[in-house]
Amino acid sequence: MASAVAQVTAVTALNLRTVPSRLGPSMVIVIGIAGVVGVLVALLAMAEGFRATLSSTGRADRVLVLRGGANDELSSVIYRSQVPTIEQAPGIRKDAAGKPIAAAEVFMLTSLPRRGATDPTNVVVRGTQPNVLTVRPEVHIVEGRMFNSGMREIMVGRGAAAEFEGLTVGNSVAVRGDGWKVVGIFESGGNVHESEIWTDTEAIMSAANRGAPTSVIAQLESESQLQPFKDFLTKDPSMTVDVLSEPKYYASRSKMLSNLINGLGYFVAVVMAIGALFGALNTMYAAVSTRSVEIATLRALGFGAAPVVVSIMIEAIVLALIGGVLGALISYVLFNGYTISTLNGQTFSQVAFDFRVTPSLLIQGVVWAAVIGLFGGLFPALRAARMPVAEALRAG
Amino acid sequence: MKFFPLLWATLWRRKPRTIFTMLSIVVAFLLFGLLQAVNVAFSQGVEMSGADRLITHGKYSFTEILPYGHYQQIRSVPGVDKVSHATWFGGRYQSEANFFPIMPIDQDTYYDVYPEFVVADDQVAAFKRERTSCIVGRGLMEKFGWKIGDTIPIQATIWPKKGGSNAWEFQLVGVMDARDETMKGQENFMVFRWDYFDEARAFGQGTVGWYNVKVANPADAETVGRSIDKLFANSPKETLTETDKAFNAAFLKQFGDIQFLIASIIGASFFSLIIITGNTMMQSVRERVPELAVLKTIGFRDGGVLALVLAESALLCLIAAVIGVLLSTFASGFLKPFLPGLEVNANVWMLALGAALGLALLVGAIPSLRAMRLNIVNALSGH
Numbered sequence: 001m002a003s004a005v006a007q008v009t010a011v012t013a014l015n016l017r018t019v020p021s022r023l024g025p026s027m028v029i030v031i032g033i034a035g036v037v038g039v040l041v042a043l044l045a046m047a048e049g050f051r052a053t054l055s056s057t058g059r060a061d062r063v064l065v066l067r068g069g070a071n072d073e074l075s076s077v078i079y080r081s082q083v084p085t086i087e088q089a090p091g092i093r094k095d096a097a098g099k100p101i102a103a104a105e106v107f108m109l110t111s112l113p114r115r116g117a118t119d120p121t122n123v124v125v126r127g128t129q130p131n132v133l134t135v136r137p138e139v140h141i142v143e144g145r146m147f148n149s150g151m152r153e154i155m156v157g158r159g160a161a162a163e164f165e166g167l168t169v170g171n172s173v174a175v176r177g178d179g180w181k182v183v184g185i186f187e188s189g190g191n192v193h194e195s196e197i198w199t200d201t202e203a204i205m206s207a208a209n210r211g212a213p214t215s216v217i218a219q220l221e222s223e224s225q226l227q228p229f230k231d232f233l234t235k236d237p238s239m240t241v242d243v244l245s246e247p248k249y250y251a252s253r254s255k256m257l258s259n260l261i262n263g264l265g266y267f268v269a270v271v272m273a274i275g276a277l278f279g280a281l282n283t284m285y286a287a288v289s290t291r292s293v294e295i296a297t298l299r300a301l302g303f304g305a306a307p308v309v310v311s312i313m314i315e316a317i318v319l320a321l322i323g324g325v326l327g328a329l330i331s332y333v334l335f336n337g338y339t340i341s342t343l344n345g346q347t348f349s350q351v352a353f354d355f356r357v358t359p360s361l362l363i364q365g366v367v368w369a370a371v372i373g374l375f376g377g378l379f380p381a382l383r384a385a386r387m388p389v390a391e392a393l394r395a396g
Numbered sequence: 397m398k399f400f401p402l403l404w405a406t407l408w409r410r411k412p413r414t415i416f417t418m419l420s421i422v423v424a425f426l427l428f429g430l431l432q433a434v435n436v437a438f439s440q441g442v443e444m445s446g447a448d449r450l451i452t453h454g455k456y457s458f459t460e461i462l463p464y465g466h467y468q469q470i471r472s473v474p475g476v477d478k479v480s481h482a483t484w485f486g487g488r489y490q491s492e493a494n495f496f497p498i499m500p501i502d503q504d505t506y507y508d509v510y511p512e513f514v515v516a517d518d519q520v521a522a523f524k525r526e527r528t529s530c531i532v533g534r535g536l537m538e539k540f541g542w543k544i545g546d547t548i549p550i551q552a553t554i555w556p557k558k559g560g561s562n563a564w565e566f567q568l569v570g571v572m573d574a575r576d577e578t579m580k581g582q583e584n585f586m587v588f589r590w591d592y593f594d595e596a597r598a599f600g601q602g603t604v605g606w607y608n609v610k611v612a613n614p615a616d617a618e619t620v621g622r623s624i625d626k627l628f629a630n631s632p633k634e635t636l637t638e639t640d641k642a643f644n645a646a647f648l649k650q651f652g653d654i655q656f657l658i659a660s661i662i663g664a665s666f667f668s669l670i671i672i673t674g675n676t677m678m679q680s681v682r683e684r685v686p687e688l689a690v691l692k693t694i695g696f697r698d699g700g701v702l703a704l705v706l707a708e709s710a711l712l713c714l715i716a717a718v719i720g721v722l723l724s725t726f727a728s729g730f731l732k733p734f735l736p737g738l739e740v741n742a743n744v745w746m747l748a749l750g751a752a753l754g755l756a757l758l759v760g761a762i763p764s765l766r767a768m769r770l771n772i773v774n775a776l777s778g779h
Contacts, residue, residue, distance in 0.1 A: 028675045032420075035668030039661055046657075069562035074459065075486050075554035077599065109457040119646040122457065176456050208460070209632050212599075240560045268427060272665050275423035278416040279672035285412060286679065343650040348459065350650065 007307035008314075011298060015315045018291070025283045029316065030323040032276035033372055036269055037327030037365040042335045043265030044364070045355040047258040053353035054254035054344075057191035058246020061223045062135075065216040065233065068240035072253060072347050073107035076214045082239055086216045089232045091225030095134055102218035103129035106201050108208060109349055110175045112164040114341070121341075123164060124349045125154075125175055126193075127201035127213070135219055139193065144169040144184030149200045152177075152207070155184035157194035159352035163341050167197070175199070176207040192250065195341070195352045217246075253346045273372050280376025284316050288384040295384050296392035305385040312384055316377025317370055324369020331365070332357045403708055409680065417676040418716045421755075424669045425720025425748055426727065431658045432744040433728045437737035438648055448477075448614040449509065450621050451643050453606040455634035459484070461603040462633050464594075469627055470607055475620040477612040480505035483590065483605035486553035487564070489540070496536055497585040498550060499605075500593035509608045512575045513583055519544075519570030527592045530566035533583035534573050542568055548586075556598045564596075581737050609637070666755065674759035677709055681763035688767050689775035702768040709760030710753060717752035721745060 019026050058064075065086050070076035078086070083104045092100040106127035111120030130149050133139055147153035154175065161167045171182050175197065188194050201213060220229060223245075230243040288295070295308055341352040408414055452470065454460025461483070471479050485498040503524050507515060515523075515531055523529050530548065542548060545568065552562040572583045594601055611620045621637035628635045638646075681688070688701055696704075725740040732738050 024675050024678065028672050031671040032668045035664050039664050043657075043661075067556070068560075069552055069556065071486065071488070071492060071553045077554075109459050111457055117649075119649045121650050122459075174456065240556070268431075268661055268665075271423055271427045272668070275420040275427075275665065275672075276668065278420040278423070279668075282413055282416040282420075282672070282676060285416075 004304065004307060007303050008310045011303065011307050011311035012314045014294075015287075015291075015311050016318065019315070019319075022287060022290070025286055026319055028283045029276075029280045029319040029373070029376065030326065032279040033320050033323030033369045034327035034330065036272040036276045036372065037324045037369050038331045039272060039327075040265055040269035040368060041328050041331040041357060041361050041365040042355070043261060043268065044361050045331065045335055045357040046340075047261035047265065048358060048361065049353045049356040050261065050351070051251075051254045051258040052356055053190065053351065054192055054250045055247060056189065057193065057250040059138075060245055060247055061220045061225075062246045063218050063220060063226060063229065064244050064246055064249050065218065066214075066242045066244065068242050070242065073105075073215050074109070074348055076107075077212050078104065078214065078216055078241070079212050082241070083213065083216060085236065085239065086218070086233065086241070089218075089229055091220050091229035091232075093219045093221045095131070099131075100218065101131070101135055102216060103132055103135045104201060104213040104216050105129075106205055106210065107214045108176075108204065108210075110197070112166065112173065114163060115165050117165075121164070122343065122349045123160060124196040124347075125204060126196050126198050127204035128198055129201060132198070135217055136188070136193070138191075139186050139188045141184050141186050144182070147183055147199050147203075150203055151200065152180045152203060153183045154180050154197050154199040155186055156182055156198070157196050158185060158187045159194035159339075159341075160197060161185050162339075163195070163350070163352050176204060190354070192351055195350055253344065256346050257342075257344055269368065273368065277372050277376055280316060280320065280372060281379060283319075284312065284377055284380035285383070287315070288312065288380045292384075292387060292392045296387060296389045299387075299389045300393065309381040309385045312381035313374065313377035316380075317373040320369045320373025320376065321366065323373075324366040327369070328357075328362045328365040332362065399704065399707075403704070403711055406680075406684070406704075407708055407711055409684070413676060413680070414712065417673055418712060418719075420669060420672050421713060421716035421752075422720040422723065424665050425717045425752070426723045427665055427720075428662055428748055428751065429721040429724025429740050429744060430727060430731075431662055432747060433724065433738045433740050435658060436739045436741055436744065438651075446512075446610075446640060448611050448617065449640045450609040450611060450617060450624070450637050451606055451640055452609060452621075452624055452635050452637040453643075455625075455636045458606070460633070461600060461605060462607070462635065464602045464604055466607065466628065466633075466635070467604075470609060470624055473620060473623050473627065475611055475613065475616045475623075476609055478505055478508050478610040480509040480608045481590070481604040481606065482506070482587075482608065483593070483603075485550075485555060485588075485593075487550045487555075488553060489548065489550055494540075496533075499585065499587050500590040501587045503589050503591075506587065506608075509610050512579060513572045514575050515570045515572050522569040523589070526567060526569055527589060528565070528567055529569040530586055530588040531570040531572055532568060532586045534571050535581055535584040536586065537568075537571050544568055544571070550586075555593070555600065557596050558598050560598060578739065578741070579737075581732065608640075666751070670755065670759055673709075673713070673755070674762070677705075677712075677759050677763045678766075680708075681705060681767055685770065685775050688770055689772050692770065692772050693776070698768045701770070702764045705764035705767045706757070706760045709764070710756040713752040713756040713759075714749070717748050717755075721748045 065078065066076040067078060087100045087102045092102055095101050108125045109122045110125050112123045113120055147155050156167045166173045167182055169182050169185060172179050220226060226245055233239050233241050233243055335355040336357040338355045339352055341350050344351045454462060467479060467481065470476060480502050482499045482501045485500055487498045488494065507513065507520065523531055548566050548568055550564045552564055556562050557564065566588050574580050574583045611617050617639055624637045625635050691701060721740060728738045728740055
């Protein structure tokens with residue numbers, strides 16, 4: 001056993017020492033696999049970033065009340081007459097003045113071009129109440145001030161301010177009719193609200209000729225109040241509403257797109273991995289055939305077949321791992337934190353999000369590299385082991 | 397052409413190596429073909445849109461609803477030939493994952509404005525007769541196994557019925573086909589009658605989602621669009637009218653960086669590929685130095701040798717590209733149910749062949765130059 005290990009070490013060391021003299025072919029493995037891993041990690045990081053942005057929105061003890069059967073805020077309507085019942089339902093936390101911490105909101109879309117572009121994109125306009133900073137304490141104004149109720153004033157999320165034309169404090173934009181003045185910019189911990197425009201519910205509803213809000217958001221006393229709160233509202237015959245905790249709602253709104261991007265990522269990576277595998281096979285077969293004399297000499301000296309196989313596979317895997325780490329690093333350097341904005345088909349609105357190259361994605365990339373290296377080395381190694389010693393020596 | 401046997405022989409000089417190299421390129425072009433087919437699927441909506449058709453929707457968002465009263469006013473605008481309208485219903489059949497578009501439409505005018513969707517005359521007649529009837533695309537009918545006469549239950553997501561129920565039911569009376577084979581898959585939506593919808597819904601009576609306007613003369617499209625918007629300027633529901641083409645193109649742009657993403661993936665896989673193939677070509681030329689020297693000795697000019705090596709590289713890349721794109725054609729056939737409009741069309745083929753030639757030049761450049769500059773005496777004595 002000890003001698004087998006010594007043999008493997010000796011042959012592997014020999015192989016790896018000769019890599020620099022075969023730099024070109026070895027680079028085939030490294031670069032081919034770096035490409036696979038880079039693309040895989042980048043696409044998965046995109047899906048992960050999108051998912052994280054939506055699922056980090058909201059708190060488990062906060063609920064969203066939608067019309068029963070509505071998939072999302074855009075398709076929901078809550079009648080004005082239903083709002084007081086919801087706000088008075090048991091389980092909602094009260095503020096210092098004894099008022100429920102809840103807000104009726106209206107979710108609408110408007111069109112604004114991206115910075116430097118002319119084509120309009122769907123941007124969320126959320127009409128909300130003056131107490132919104134109490135309802136969503138994670139929101140902080142970073143520039144300017146809150147909108148005043150009843151006024152054509154808006155405050156915009158940091159992401160929206162960066163992404164869309166004209167959203168700077170002091171500027172006016174057309175939201176529903178002209179002249180909506182940007183009075184502030186807020187941040188919200190990088191979640192989906194940062195892609196939105198916020199204004200006063202009454203102001204936007206009158207400008208849009210709209211009679212009813214879309215939803216009510218409420219802070220519960222605790223997460224355990226969710227069920228009683230829900231039961232109270234769903235048992236009331238005058239209400240047909242769905243009650244969802246915020247994390248559940250936002251996670252469901254990211255499912256389609258993040259699954260799609262994940263699927264695309266794995267599909268492309270599998271196809272590319274097959275391509276890289278052929279490249280690796282080429283290189284390793286060439287490596288074996290140019291070294292046939294050396295290998296035969298070792299065998300003649302009494303080295304076993306197993307150390308030869310193992311050493312060649314180690315060489316392939318080491319090269320593959322270098323490629324994998326390289327690809328993962330490139331993708332980390334290029335894409336981690338890279339912000340893009342796309343249309344979320346499930347809410348019909350633009351969401352800006354950052355790519356997130358997480359440690360687990362990096363590890364996944366390197367594992368893929370190792371697997372490609374394993375198969376790329378296996379067959380050439382077997383051929384090397386089966387090579388008749390005498391013939392190989394004579395041919396040299 | 398007379399050198400083809402020579403080319404063929406050198407190409408297969410080391411069979412396993414050529415096969416592996418070729419397979420890497422095949423895979424890259426398989427990916428190329430598929431990703432381009434996705435691009436086609438994305439842009440086809442834009443291509444199909446008639447130049448004589450306008451869409452009039454809310455000024456600030458496509459999702460605003462418009463008064464039905466706009467209908468007569470738009471019809472009276474000079475240059476307007478026909479007007480129809482539709483509304484976004486949302487709704488789900490069984491689960492959200494089964495999503496397909498559902499729209500209440502005007503049964504008398506819709507198919508005049510959208511002649512690219514074909515429904516049998518007797519089925520249209522039944523649609524006009526039965527208030528609660530619906531028509532679905534051929535693809536949907538096959539996917540869900542519906543038959544004419546079936547009742548299709550739909551859960552409302554936006555529009556409940558009077559009394560608050562979300563349960564709508566429609567009788568299937570007809571099936572839509574795309575008139576043009578290349579548009580297959582675009583017909584996968586459901587339409588039902590707006591008059592029934594408007595009467596049965598809980599709120600929003602007297603509104604529609606958007607108007608579809610066919611103009612008499614495509615050249616006047618923009619002028620007509622402007623006159624429509626002028627009609628409603630400064631009214632509570634202002635409009636924005638644009639050609640179907642502009643509307644679809646703008647909608648696709650909303651996906652923003654997707655095309656950039658596709659281009660990056662192709663870029664990354666081609667870069668890896670150039671390294672793999674280029675290395676093989678170098679190896680192959682290095683091994684053949686004596687043979688190339690012999691060719692030069694028997695009278696081949698430098699340019700001839702250069703051409704020979706480049707031609708070999710081109711042959712390798714073209715064969716592989718053709719196989720790869722053929723495979724992507726088959727694969728997109730399988731994937732079509734998931735992404736309608738997916739198509740490897742002539743354009744994709746041209747792009748792929750162009751890319752293959754470009755790739756061949758790139759990977760063949762260094763080895764062929766090396767072969768050209770070969771010094772006969774040195775090359776022959778080296779062995």
